[in-house]
Amino acid sequence: MTNEIITSHAPPGAPAAAPGAARRVIIRTLHLKKNYIKKKVVTHALRGVAAEIYNGEFIAIMGPSGSGKSTFFNMVGGLDSPTSGRVFIDEVDVAQLTAVELAFLRCRKIGYIFQQFNLITYMTALENVTTPMAFAGVSPDEARKRGMELLSLVGLAGRWSHRPIEMSGGQQQRVAIARAMSNLPSILLCDEPTGNLDLHTGREILDILDRLNKERGVTIICATHDTRMLNMCDRLMWIRDGQIERVARRAEVKIEVGAINNETD
Amino acid sequence: MKTIDLKNQPVLGFWRVLEICINGIRYRLFRSVVTMAVIAIAIAFMMNVLCEAVSTRAIALTAGQKTAEHRLTMRWASRLSAAGAPETILRQAAAEAPNSSLGQELRNLGGLSGPEMAAYAAAAQHAAAYLEFFDSIGYGQRRVLAGSASGTAIFDRLQNPQQQAQFEKSLRQMKSVRLPASPEEFRQFLRTWPETRKTTLGIQSGWTAAVARLSTVLQGKPLDQVFINSEKSCGQIIRTAGFCSFDQQTEAAIADQARQLQDMERLENTIERPEIRALISAYLNILPGDITMPTIWKLLLNRRAADWYLDAVKGATKIDLGGITPDRIAKLARLKAETAALDDALQQTGETEGGFMGIGTRMSWLVLVSLLVCAAGISNAMLMTVTERFREIATLKCLGALDGFIMVLFLIEACVLGLVGGMIGGLLGSLIGFSRMLGAFGALLIAAFPVTQWLIAMGMAVISGIVLAALASVYPASIAARLAPMEAMRIE
Numbered sequence: 001m002t003n004e005i006i007t008s009h010a011p012p013g014a015p016a017a018a019p020g021a022a023r024r025v026i027i028r029t030l031h032l033k034k035n036y037i038k039k040k041v042v043t044h045a046l047r048g049v050a051a052e053i054y055n056g057e058f059i060a061i062m063g064p065s066g067s068g069k070s071t072f073f074n075m076v077g078g079l080d081s082p083t084s085g086r087v088f089i090d091e092v093d094v095a096q097l098t099a100v101e102l103a104f105l106r107c108r109k110i111g112y113i114f115q116q117f118n119l120i121t122y123m124t125a126l127e128n129v130t131t132p133m134a135f136a137g138v139s140p141d142e143a144r145k146r147g148m149e150l151l152s153l154v155g156l157a158g159r160w161s162h163r164p165i166e167m168s169g170g171q172q173q174r175v176a177i178a179r180a181m182s183n184l185p186s187i188l189l190c191d192e193p194t195g196n197l198d199l200h201t202g203r204e205i206l207d208i209l210d211r212l213n214k215e216r217g218v219t220i221i222c223a224t225h226d227t228r229m230l231n232m233c234d235r236l237m238w239i240r241d242g243q244i245e246r247v248a249r250r251a252e253v254k255i256e257v258g259a260i261n262n263e264t265d
Numbered sequence: 266m267k268t269i270d271l272k273n274q275p276v277l278g279f280w281r282v283l284e285i286c287i288n289g290i291r292y293r294l295f296r297s298v299v300t301m302a303v304i305a306i307a308i309a310f311m312m313n314v315l316c317e318a319v320s321t322r323a324i325a326l327t328a329g330q331k332t333a334e335h336r337l338t339m340r341w342a343s344r345l346s347a348a349g350a351p352e353t354i355l356r357q358a359a360a361e362a363p364n365s366s367l368g369q370e371l372r373n374l375g376g377l378s379g380p381e382m383a384a385y386a387a388a389a390q391h392a393a394a395y396l397e398f399f400d401s402i403g404y405g406q407r408r409v410l411a412g413s414a415s416g417t418a419i420f421d422r423l424q425n426p427q428q429q430a431q432f433e434k435s436l437r438q439m440k441s442v443r444l445p446a447s448p449e450e451f452r453q454f455l456r457t458w459p460e461t462r463k464t465t466l467g468i469q470s471g472w473t474a475a476v477a478r479l480s481t482v483l484q485g486k487p488l489d490q491v492f493i494n495s496e497k498s499c500g501q502i503i504r505t506a507g508f509c510s511f512d513q514q515t516e517a518a519i520a521d522q523a524r525q526l527q528d529m530e531r532l533e534n535t536i537e538r539p540e541i542r543a544l545i546s547a548y549l550n551i552l553p554g555d556i557t558m559p560t561i562w563k564l565l566l567n568r569r570a571a572d573w574y575l576d577a578v579k580g581a582t583k584i585d586l587g588g589i590t591p592d593r594i595a596k597l598a599r600l601k602a603e604t605a606a607l608d609d610a611l612q613q614t615g616e617t618e619g620g621f622m623g624i625g626t627r628m629s630w631l632v633l634v635s636l637l638v639c640a641a642g643i644s645n646a647m648l649m650t651v652t653e654r655f656r657e658i659a660t661l662k663c664l665g666a667l668d669g670f671i672m673v674l675f676l677i678e679a680c681v682l683g684l685v686g687g688m689i690g691g692l693l694g695s696l697i698g699f700s701r702m703l704g705a706f707g708a709l710l711i712a713a714f715p716v717t718q719w720l721i722a723m724g725m726a727v728i729s730g731i732v733l734a735a736l737a738s739v740y741p742a743s744i745a746a747r748l749a750p751m752e753a754m755r756i757e
């Protein structure tokens with residue numbers, strides 16, 4: 001029954017992505033709306049978004065700034081509640097979850113990567129990475145071991161004892177990725193992960209994300225301005241004025257790169 | 266519909282949270298120190314007020330006691346020269362146990378048997394309580410209740426049934442005035458009053474007789490001379506006359522005090538002499554008109570000055586100071602200073618009655634105000650540190666922290682800051698408060714040091730530091746923790 005509704009609201013690009021359709025849907029949104037009310041002025045940040053994201057895919061969400069990418073990211077990650085509409089993660093309605101279940105979801109199912117890194121300033125790189133493990137009940141020794149593995153995965157094993165202010169932006173973002181991966185989530189949500197970085201370090205971050213996607217099969221949802229994302233994502237979703245403008249597979253888009261450049265910059 | 270296969274989020278152990286919290290405090294060391302300093306200053310302010318309050322009270326009590334000791338001679342002089350009023354006798358009988366030496370003395374003066382004295386003491390206790398009551402009510406109210414009578418005359422007046430009925434009616438109408446017993450008990454007391462009165466008057470006449478006996482023996486010699494000169498026999502004479510509570514200890518203390526008084530008087534007499542005044546004015550380099558008794562006593566505190574003074578007196582006036590040594594002079598000067606300090610202390614600590622912890626109503630208000638100032642300061646400092654960490658709270662929630670963890674984190678941090686700040690502030694406040702009191706009252710403070718009250722005050726200060734810090738930190742933290750992470754991140 002649910003499937004019918006979903007299909008009828010599925011974004012136009014999705015069914016066309018034939019190989020993806022065979023895969024399991026991991027995130028699904030229905031009529032997702034979000035209004036911000038500030039001093040009686042209502043901003044319609046999302047105006048009914050219906051999207052499906054498949055397990056294991058790398059999807060880039062593009063759109064000009066102010067189009068509602070971050071809002072979408074927050075709704076999907078269970079970081080904010082929608083005005084109306086629903087978000088399903090693994091077929092579970094996020095709105096129905098209790099506070100403890102939400103904490104559980106944020107802790108183990110989803111990893112978050114923010115534009116401003118949001119590391120805990122008073123913790124070292126390793127402590128930042130192991131904190132979510134502590135919340136998941138991993139023993140300190142085990143957490144330390146896994147934390148070091150994750151730090152070497154992002155190429156920062158030598159810097160485990162550094163605090164965020166002692167690291168460059170790119171290094172901080174890599175710590176954030178290691179932290180997001182600490183409880184081996186199946187979904188990695190990134191909100192402009194390269195937005196605060198220069199071209200070169202941005203490239204490194206994108207490579208790590210790509211590797212996580214290809215080697216570990218992590219579903220990556222990445223809101224971005226960065227057109228380099230085109231080379232690695234499976235699908236692209238354009239948002240404009242709080243609505244999905246277009247969804248397309250990479251192969252379909254490649255040819256129009258120039259156009260996209262104009263659109264996003 | 267599927268649900269998440271949930272295991273509960275584990276709750277982090279206390280030590281782990283403490284570790285995270287200390288880590289945070291260390292990292293934000295400067296901020297934490299500033300917060301702690303604000304807490305410390307606020308608590309110090311409160312503690313300062315508290316310390317002054319408790320030491321004022323302690324000093325008032327001690328000064329009262331000491332003054333009573335210093336006035337021993339005066340007390341005995343009046344006791345031996347005239348019988349006390351009925352009210353005095355009743356009060357003494359009520360305050361002293363029948364078998365104490367003063368109780369024995371009253372018994373002897375009245376010629377009472379043991380059981381009679383016991384009964385009298387019990388009746389006197391009631392009488393003293395009612396006398397206290399009639400003293401404590403205002404003049405207007407007493408006038409309505411008892412007409413122009415005062416003291417025991419009130420009891421006499423109320424023997425009249427008509428007056429008594431009138432009294433009870435008026436008393437019922439006065440809402441603010443309460444007898445220290447039920448009306449029935451008071452009626453009972455009035456029934457036995459003639460008996461009590463008779464005994465009291467008996468004691469009084471016995472006392473008068475004893476005074477008369479004593480003055481015949483002494484043949485009109487002034488009492489202070491008696492105290493000083495007849496070291497051995499005077500106690501015996503007084504005891505024989507009927508004042509059996511004048512024991513050897515009292516005798517020795519009084520002789521000592523009387524001699525001191527005499528010596529002081531002699532010294533003060535010499536100072537009146539113009540030639541001595543001229544010498545002193547040259548010595549101190551001040552105008553003779555500016556020389557006052559206190560200046561000279563202050564000067565004589567110094568042994569060398571006392572030495573000089575003795576020589577000066579000998580050289581200039583040939584007055585015999587009766588073998589007074591410079592050491593004796595210095596000692597008398599110290600005594601004089603002490604009495605002056607006691608008088609001073611009693612005057613300064615005058616109105617310490619009632620209120621919180623017995624520190625007086627005015628001081629209680631000061632403590633309350635200081636507590637409010639403290640609350641405002643601490644909550645301001647804590648609110649600043651918490652609100653600037655809303656982003657951190659939101660991030661922790663994104664990582665899967667439970668609301669409870671965040672509250673515990675902030676609670677522990679507030680407790681640590683409150684504890685450390687409170688202790689430092691408490692010590693600082695005590696130091697300031699006590700050194701000020703030490704400056705004002707000197708040795709008297711050390712003699713009267715209120716250790717228990719100080720510890721209680723210290724405990725209260727530290728606890729209020731912790732509680733205020735915890736409230737001011739946990740409340741905003743809980744608000745931020747209950748919001749969705751992104752909403753919390755937006756508040757800034």
Ligand SMILES: Nc1ncnc2c1ncn2[C@@H]1O[C@H](COP(=O)(O)OP(=O)(O)O)[C@@H](O)[C@H]1O
Pocket residue numbers: 036037038043044045063064065066067068069070071072755
């Ligand atoms: N907290 C907020 N209060 C009011 N309006 C907001 C708030 N956050 C975002 N918006 C508005 O919602 C719209 C979408 O914002 P956002 O999702 O941040 O866009 P993007 O991430 O694509 O730049 C914008 O018009 C923005 O001004």
Ligand SMILES: [Mg+2]
Pocket residue numbers: 069070071191192
């Ligand atoms: Mg954004």
